[in-house]
Amino acid sequence: MTSNFQRIVLAMICLLVTIGSSTNAQDLYATQRQGWLKKAEALKPALTETVKHPKGIVKLEKDPAAFQGWKAVPAGGIEQLYNASFDKRNSGIVVDFGEHLTGYCTFSLKTRRADMDAPLRLKLTFGEIPSELATPFDPYPGSLSRAWLQDETVTVSVLPATIIIPRRVAFRYVKIEWLGASRGFEFGFSDIQFKAVTSVTVTPPALAASTPDIIKDIDRVGLTTLKECMQTVYEDGPKRDRRLWIGDLYLEALANTYSFKNDSLTKRCLYLLAALSNPDGILNSNVFEAPEPHAQKSRLLDYCYLYNVALKEYVIATGDKQTGLDLWPVAKKQLDIARQYAGADGMMDYVKAGKEWWVFFDWKDGLDKQAPLQGSTIYALNQTYQLAKLLGKENEIADVPALSKKLKDAARKNLYDKTSGLFVSGTNKQASYGGQAWMVLSGVATKAEAQKALRTIVTHKDAVKPGGPYMYHYFVAALIETGMHAEAKTALTDYWGGMVNKGADTFWEVYDPADELRSPYNFYPMNSYCHAWSCTPVYFIRKYPEIFQR
Template identity: 55%
Template sequence: MKRFFLIAGLALLTLGSTSLAQSAYFSNSKEWLRKAEACRPELSYQTISPARTVRSVQDAKAFQGWRMEDAGSTDILFNEPFKKHPSITLDFGNHYTGFLTFSIKPFGLVAADAPVRLKFTFAEVPGELNTPLEPYKGGLARSWVQDEIVTITSVPHEMTIPRRLSGRYLKIELLGISGSFDFVFDKLTFKAQTSVTNEAPALASTTEPLIQDIYKVGLNTLKECMQTVYEDGPKRDRRLWIGDLYLEALANAYTFKNHELTKHCLYLLAAFANDEGLLHATLLEKPQPHPQYGTHTLDYCLIYNVALLEYLKETGDTETAADLWPVAVRQIKLALRQFSPDWIYDMDKQPQYWLVFDWKDGYDRQASMQGLTIFALQHSYELAKRLGKEKEAGEWLTIAGKMQKAARRHFYDKTLGVMVSGKDRQVSYLSQVWMILSNTLSKKEGAKAMATVMSMPDACYPGCPYAYHYVIEALLQCGMPQEARNLITGYWGSMVKRGADTFWEVYDPNNDYLSPYGFFVINSYCHAWSCTPVYFINKYPEIFQK
């Protein structure tokens, strides 16, 4: 479904990008954009040299069937003629985001009498470098693959590849050269960038080694995605999504504490709401900040309110929260129109909205949306109280109560002790999760529901770390800390054990090749919504640091 909206959104962008108009619904949108730009973070830079050369090794036990092994020093790049090694893979030792600069010079006295053509392929995981790309099968643009062909007509030559790149591995291939000429690299460096400047807190010495590793990888994921907005992924899509913003902001609050970045993103999203005040799910920064027109996800619109509340709680910045309060009010009003007279979310009511929640085929979202709306009403009312705007919040808590009662009548299977969803009465992890987080299920009922669903082999389980974040939240809320710890060490720990330097956009331990886009190479292997173990580890040290 995301494929459709990305393609449709880009088509609409072509039509609407000339004006890049702010929201016509909110009169303050131009001022909000000014405030967003005023707190746009500065980037910090670090020059990285490749740590070693590596070779790809096919290994059925490795993630996606490939791993890297040490192939020696990078000296061969600078001291030996390139024709001797016409394909070299470099390992920078960690995941970085930024720009590659290189220079080449003649090897010997012979001048180049024909252009030199090189191919540079940057990759986040080994499988990207070892999977045939053609014919291209992905549902997103082929141009997201980080392969760049450079033709050099005169040597010596120095250049910076214009495209921003993201990954750990760089494969350099010789595609064309004169028979009488050869060269060596004179320089090859990577200028890495991030808006992170503060150090994250260290963990207690009692912390289990695997959790320490998860923390390290989570911090690296967050650092890489914290650019001038909270990017979803620095390789792809390189833009701000509300769902990623919320989880990144939670993680940032317990680690790097760059609250100006959160403020910047909240204002940007508000400034580009559509003409009825509904937030766009995603926003791009260049050539100027603009939304992906027509892309709306109602669950994300409601999560914006929760993100605004968490920002206020963390910073005490009542000025910003009060400024953006009308946006929160409008998201609630627009969401409530999607409910039936008996307060059940109507999946068929027009306009129909894309609901994210998870990357999972066959997952029914109705019960989850019911629970999330209740959750958002409760948190939005708390925001109102903190701002002294309870009167404007009106009947929100009353409506939330009616939705809870309706949910128990419509979705609760008393025999099984679980929430079901949709016409087929599907049992899923996330249906339980959102009814727990919205307090529709009591702590005792929630614990029973989670224990039941996790023991059901045919239950619809999550497909990505974004969804598993909320599973952890629900387990903690209903008094299951050991299960929460086991899930973090089992799920995120599995990625670490399989070589992750940063956490992946989608991950199913039973399917290395899972992709929402029909081709795993185009997946993001450094993704913002996957970084939240760092939030849990720091917020609950009594659970995760002992």
């Protein structure tokens, strides 16, 4: 009896050990994750805090020429708020801080007449741009959580009082509305201030004196955008999402390398993403920091590729090969995506990939993704092989050059239309800016073909244009890659300069000059108007001074 019991217990222990070993075997990075997380935590930056005060009062006015139809007009000094009782008559007053800020708002109230005999209630709405404050939020039509919108209701029972809004906000303007108070007393504001936070601690060098004014303005707004998004990770937007996405990391890190040079933040983000990858080794598209680091379980195909490029750029910028070697297994694993969907004919199975993955590339309805996927796959293979050479790891991905050539040859055979000089995509032979950009960046097009394609696409009446700054980055990069420097400068000046000319303090997540109200979320106030992937003019302007600073 005892012997049988002992054998059963021993068998159960063996089974548990086997299961445990099997589980660890299935997690490619089981022995590395905690070490990566510790390294990421050690690199977490301290945030600098700066107290900011309002610059004055503004009035919102309709203006068809203004962005989204609204502008803010100066309407007096802040003393108008501090020297008067606050009631229904001045409800809706808009305070302007004069710049985009991210952090925490504090305001102080005082009794101005009689005794406070009932609570008072206020509503504060924080807006990055004037139209956010002029557009009713309800009934809410958007597809994302209504709670992202930055309106807060505050009830105060005792005066005087100093109120700290616990929620971090990103804004330039705050609208203050009176919701209710007793008629038996009067109250007013004695102070309003803001604690702005960022991990940025340095000021980049000034641009050359020969730089055109519009380029200087674009650089200034780009730097502000990047500064606001550089918190304890590279956030994609300080107002909405507020987490680390691979695609934003890559572009922010490029801009940071040529401006604030906070390489430790890039390193932290690379380790976080690796530590929070899936057990099969494939990366998640984004991760959260709180309440503890964890990933949102979403696999975004083109972002997995960009992790490898970001790691390569980090190693080149810093010379930190040790981090490259530490994270090399993750980069190497992402190439399995290319191997999985590459057909015998050398074409990526974009239909199957689109069913099994989130394949993004751009916020653009109707964009056919065959050409961008083919091009970005070749690009990722080539960039990862460059990383391997930097680290002495070519032998571990010895199949990559041949696979890259196979995909490249197939792209030329199947996607290049010699008659139009354009690369086409999908069964409808769609011509898009994104398709041309990725065929150029991947090296599929010769220099002559690339220049013809990029010149032709801007005049093609049915061309699918970029949906926002994210894809526009790759289009400008393609222009530079193929030597079209004047065209790159014009594209950057026209597109990002268009936002500057419409009053941008920071660059926007989505900008379509033909449709300013466009939103991927069915409600344009939900758009992020300070967004990480929009900051890359900083990278272009400062990396290529011979193009942009003269």
